[in-house]
Amino acid sequence: MKTVTTTYREALREALREALSADDRVFLLGEDVGRYGGAFGVSLGLVEEFGPERVRDTPLSESAFVGTGIGAAVAGMRPVVEIMTVNFSLLALDQILNNAATLRHMSGGQLSVPVVIRMTTGAGRQLAAQHSHSLEGWYAHIPGIRVLAPATLQDARGMLAPALADPDPVVIFEHGSLYNVSGELTAAEGPLDISSAAVRRSGDDVTLVTYGGSLPKVLSAADLLAEEDISAEVVDLRSLRPLDDVTVMASVARTHRAVVVDEGWRTGGLAAEVSARITEQAFYELDAPVGRVCSAEVPIPYARHLEEAALPQAEDIAAAAREAVGHRG
Amino acid sequence: MSTSHRKPAKPAHRGTHQDAAAKHHRDLLASMLLIRRFEERCVELYSAAKIRGFVHLYIGEEAVAAGVLDALGPVDTVVSTYREHGHALARGVPTDAVMAEMYGKATGCSRGRGGSMHLFDVGRRFYGGNAIVGGGIPLAAGLALAEKMRGGPGVVCCFFGDGAFAEGEFHETANLAVLWGLPLLLACENNLYAMGTPLRVEHGQTDLAMRAASYGMPAWAVDGMDVLAVEDAAHRAVEGIRAGHGPYFLELRTYRFRAHSMYDPDRYRDKAEIERWRARDPVVLLERRMRSAGELDDASYAELDRRCTDEVDRAVAAAEAAPVEPVSDLLRYVVTAAGDLPEAR
Numbered sequence: 001m002k003t004v005t006t007t008y009r010e011a012l013r014e015a016l017r018e019a020l021s022a023d024d025r026v027f028l029l030g031e032d033v034g035r036y037g038g039a040f041g042v043s044l045g046l047v048e049e050f051g052p053e054r055v056r057d058t059p060l061s062e063s064a065f066v067g068t069g070i071g072a073a074v075a076g077m078r079p080v081v082e083i084m085t086v087n088f089s090l091l092a093l094d095q096i097l098n099n100a101a102t103l104r105h106m107s108g109g110q111l112s113v114p115v116v117i118r119m120t121t122g123a124g125r126q127l128a129a130q131h132s133h134s135l136e137g138w139y140a141h142i143p144g145i146r147v148l149a150p151a152t153l154q155d156a157r158g159m160l161a162p163a164l165a166d167p168d169p170v171v172i173f174e175h176g177s178l179y180n181v182s183g184e185l186t187a188a189e190g191p192l193d194i195s196s197a198a199v200r201r202s203g204d205d206v207t208l209v210t211y212g213g214s215l216p217k218v219l220s221a222a223d224l225l226a227e228e229d230i231s232a233e234v235v236d237l238r239s240l241r242p243l244d245d246v247t248v249m250a251s252v253a254r255t256h257r258a259v260v261v262d263e264g265w266r267t268g269g270l271a272a273e274v275s276a277r278i279t280e281q282a283f284y285e286l287d288a289p290v291g292r293v294c295s296a297e298v299p300i301p302y303a304r305h306l307e308e309a310a311l312p313q314a315e316d317i318a319a320a321a322r323e324a325v326g327h328r329g
Numbered sequence: 330m331s332t333s334h335r336k337p338a339k340p341a342h343r344g345t346h347q348d349a350a351a352k353h354h355r356d357l358l359a360s361m362l363l364i365r366r367f368e369e370r371c372v373e374l375y376s377a378a379k380i381r382g383f384v385h386l387y388i389g390e391e392a393v394a395a396g397v398l399d400a401l402g403p404v405d406t407v408v409s410t411y412r413e414h415g416h417a418l419a420r421g422v423p424t425d426a427v428m429a430e431m432y433g434k435a436t437g438c439s440r441g442r443g444g445s446m447h448l449f450d451v452g453r454r455f456y457g458g459n460a461i462v463g464g465g466i467p468l469a470a471g472l473a474l475a476e477k478m479r480g481g482p483g484v485v486c487c488f489f490g491d492g493a494f495a496e497g498e499f500h501e502t503a504n505l506a507v508l509w510g511l512p513l514l515l516a517c518e519n520n521l522y523a524m525g526t527p528l529r530v531e532h533g534q535t536d537l538a539m540r541a542a543s544y545g546m547p548a549w550a551v552d553g554m555d556v557l558a559v560e561d562a563a564h565r566a567v568e569g570i571r572a573g574h575g576p577y578f579l580e581l582r583t584y585r586f587r588a589h590s591m592y593d594p595d596r597y598r599d600k601a602e603i604e605r606w607r608a609r610d611p612v613v614l615l616e617r618r619m620r621s622a623g624e625l626d627d628a629s630y631a632e633l634d635r636r637c638t639d640e641v642d643r644a645v646a647a648a649e650a651a652p653v654e655p656v657s658d659l660l661r662y663v664v665t666a667a668g669d670l671p672e673a674r
């Protein structure tokens with residue numbers, strides 16, 4: 001199969017370009033998406049190609065432009081809203097939760113909100129407490145929206161089209177540490193499914209469940225474990241809402257051990273949800289308690305060593321896996 | 330009248346043809362009276378525990394809905410607040426469907442999921458019923474942006490209160506709407522209170538039209554108790570918007586005669602203040618004007634009133650008899666399921 005060398009950022013851009021070319025109803029809006037090229041360079045060059053009507057720079061007004069995207073979607077357009085980062089999405093949470101997620105239901109099925117909202121998430125770049133949030137779990141809490149976390153080049157390239165085809169709101173989280181990841185991308189394989197989790201590495205001894213920016217760390221941990229003859233299976237959730245329980249449970253049924261890795265805080269987080277589902281649905285398969293590796297319960301600090309200590313690292317993940325495997329059931 | 334859009338009426342009262350003017354005035358009076366009778370019945374039904382939840386009455390403000398919506402036609406779109414029975418009825422959402430929604434019945438205009446605060450009727454381009462103060466304003470801007478990008482003729486009218494004018498969502502959206510020249514009518518219902526907080530306690534500068542104008546759009550204040558003044562202003566604004574001049578702002582100075590909601594004991598207003606405003610009851614103002622112009626007499630008024638009351642009676646009877654949604658449908662319409670595809674587009 002033909003492959004191209006690309007980056008996560010370019011894969012996202014290619015997906016946007018394709019969507020803008022394919023459908024007149026698609027347009028981008030957000031702070032600095034046009035002239036600047038997007039805060040993370042994702043939409044660089046698109047305003048020159050598609051013009052300022054379809055790649056719209058907005059004023060600093062998260063609630064207004066996210067709400068405007070939602071309204072345009074209700075009217076039948078297919079807006080792709082970029083919020084610079086999840087940290088600023090808090091200023092638009094009202095529009096996302098109280099409008100995008102509710103309008104279909106409150107109207108008794110009359111309205112449809114086919115909006116796509118993209119945002120950067122996560123820590124790891126010494127940006128300190130206000131610029132390092134991982135709030136995917138908050139969004140995954142909300143009925144009425146779909147939440148995606150592309151962690152691979154393939155998903156960066158292939159999730160946008162099915163997200164735009166979804167008649168309901170879709171929120172896409174792009175982890176800031178992934179934009180420069182480069183690699184080979186196989187040429188178009190047809191539309192991706194955005195409902196299921198994917199097994200990124202097969203193994204027999206323990207299932208490591210993760211998503212988004214933690215995937216590379218979990219794969220490194222699996223390498224460490226392999227040196228010790230522990231065979232870890234890595235499940236990438238991909239869709240955080242709805243969650244694909246089937247893939248997770250099938251893996252746990254083989255390995256009998258699970259560790260959930262999530263950059264969000266532990267308390268009340270997404271890892272807690274996945275862990276609860278495993279105990280509800282696969283309790284009798286388990287040979288060890290379900291483990292969790294999450295961020296420390298602290299605003300993410302600036303100093304490099306402190307930030308590293310606050311975030312899940314490959315060694316922490318490997319340690320949790322060893323502990324699970326140590327339980328001989 | 331309540332089951333279809335009214336034609337975008339020409340401002341007949343300024344014309345020469347007296348019959349047309351008289352008929353137009355009768356339509357406006359009928360529109361206001363229907364709202365009044367509907368809501369008076371809601372009070373009774375609420376006391377009888379037939380309807381529940383938050384119910385915000387519009388009584389006293391009817392001239393705003395009747396006058397502004399007179400300027401809109403079928404291609405136009407309305408976004409409203411939780412105080413929206415009047416907007417829905419004046420827009421032509423069937424009285425039956427609104428009443429059934431108050432009852433939480435399957436025949437309600439939101440299939441019982443919305444209640445008083447969330448009335449929707451996509452067929453009539455009535456996009457709700459938003460209970461977050463200011464929350465509908467960005468949504469309306471988006472509907473207007475879609476209209477502009479597609480080169481459509483429609484105007485989006487967004488109702489909100491003087492309280493909402495203090496929210497960031499209003500100011501963010503006003504700026505954006507001017508920047509992008511959106512076909513948006515910002516219809517601010519200044520009833521002098523946000524719940525119990527009077528205008529002068531909400532706003533450092535209480536001249537809302539002046540502040541709106543500072544964003545770079547035409548904006549002025551209107552006597553919101555005088556339906557003819559309201560419709561005149563609304564027609565002028567809608568004409569400007571349709572001509573491509575971008576957003577307009579109207580400050581409609583009005584007053585609610587009733588408490589903020591059925592829960593509100595209304596302790597923060599002077600009774601004399603309420604009485605002063607009641608003396609300018611918008612229904613009575615138009616009625617008097619029509620009588621002195623020879624457009625209305627006791628018999629024709631009684632006839633009009635009876636028709637409104639009958640319509641409400643029929644809506645109540647239908648709502649009483651209507652089925653509720655089965656609990657097995659609890660999870661419907663959260664996300665799109667096969668067979669749930671939106672009816673409008």
Ligand SMILES: Cc1ncc(C[n+]2csc(CCOP(=O)(O)OP(=O)(O)O)c2C)c(N)n1
Pocket residue numbers: 412460461462463489490491492493494518520522523524589
């Ligand atoms: C964002 C938000 N804050 C507070 C409330 C509670 N609340 C409901 S109505 C209201 C007053 C709004 O006043 P105004 O905008 O003038 O509209 P009115 O009720 O007078 O028509 C308040 C504070 C709310 N629903 N939403």
Ligand SMILES: [Mg+2]
Pocket residue numbers: 490491492518519520521522523524
């Ligand atoms: Mg008010």
